[in-house]
Amino acid sequence: MGDPIEILKWYMTAGIEEICADSPVNFLQKETNMSSVGGERPATSVLAQASQAAYSNARDLCLQAETLSELRKMVENFEGCSLKFSANSTVFGYGHEHAQLMIIGEAPGADEDRIGQPFVGRSGHLLDKMIEAIGLTREACYITNVLPWRPPGNRTPTDGEVSVCLPFLQRQINLIKPKIILLLGASAANAVLNNGESISKLRGHFTDYQMSDGSAVPTIASFHPAYLLRAPAQKAKAWSDFLRIKKYLTEV
Numbered sequence: 001m002g003d004p005i006e007i008l009k010w011y012m013t014a015g016i017e018e019i020c021a022d023s024p025v026n027f028l029q030k031e032t033n034m035s036s037v038g039g040e041r042p043a044t045s046v047l048a049q050a051s052q053a054a055y056s057n058a059r060d061l062c063l064q065a066e067t068l069s070e071l072r073k074m075v076e077n078f079e080g081c082s083l084k085f086s087a088n089s090t091v092f093g094y095g096h097e098h099a100q101l102m103i104i105g106e107a108p109g110a111d112e113d114r115i116g117q118p119f120v121g122r123s124g125h126l127l128d129k130m131i132e133a134i135g136l137t138r139e140a141c142y143i144t145n146v147l148p149w150r151p152p153g154n155r156t157p158t159d160g161e162v163s164v165c166l167p168f169l170q171r172q173i174n175l176i177k178p179k180i181i182l183l184l185g186a187s188a189a190n191a192v193l194n195n196g197e198s199i200s201k202l203r204g205h206f207t208d209y210q211m212s213d214g215s216a217v218p219t220i221a222s223f224h225p226a227y228l229l230r231a232p233a234q235k236a237k238a239w240s241d242f243l244r245i246k247k248y249l250t251e252v
């Protein structure tokens with residue numbers, strides 16, 4: 001048995017920063033299975049019903065929000081998504097309430113969770129530079145995420161978490177009524193366009209998002225800045241997506 005402090009430091013170095021269950025699980029024991037994590041799991045149908053109820057609750061609440069600040073308060077008070085309880089902040093959208101360009105990412109990361117604003121970490125700095133390169137500023141846009149809470153350890157959000165939080169995003173789109181929406185990465189594009197296509201297929205194309213009032217807003221998907229930081233050779237494609245946005249905004 002090694003020094004527990006050294007083991008914890010090793011976990012931190014490996015990016016494991018969150019504890020996801022109340023009690024430890026020995027995965028080396030043969031009889032251990034996932035049902036023992038955090039005690040007995042409720043039947044899937046019970047979980048599904050709980051998500052359905054949380055989704056309906058979020059959708060009904062949203063319809064009562066006439067302004068972004070009312071909606072922000074609702075999201076801050078909403079308890080139907082368990083991500084809220086592991087996050088430090090509720091990261092609501094930031095920017096101009098009549099923005100022409102609305103930008104949607106996946107979920108807050110560690111920096112956003114600490115500061116309480118979307119895209120303020122390394123990917124946010126790259127996003128700011130890209131926005132400025134097409135003659136806009138962060139303040140002139142409206143920047144938000146599919147999820148207002150950071151998933152522990154930045155894991156990919158589950159379909160349930162996305163569907164419960166989706167009404168809050170849809171209401172932000174309805175209230176802002178942007179001229180165009182930029183979807184950053186597959187999670188945001190799949191959630192808003194309700195499909196399962198890869199980002200390589202989706203990026204660079206205009207696809208209409210249908211609002212509840214029957215009107216449509218064009219969207220364009222592009223690579224997530226976090227991916228561009230890992231794969232800088234793809235920046236040229238992202239740049240061409242941003243130029244399409246600039247061209248669209250100068251023509252409408």
Ligand code: URA
Nearest residue numbers: 105106107108118119
């Ligand atoms: N990645 C996202 O998708 N959103 C943020 O706000 C930060 C990083």
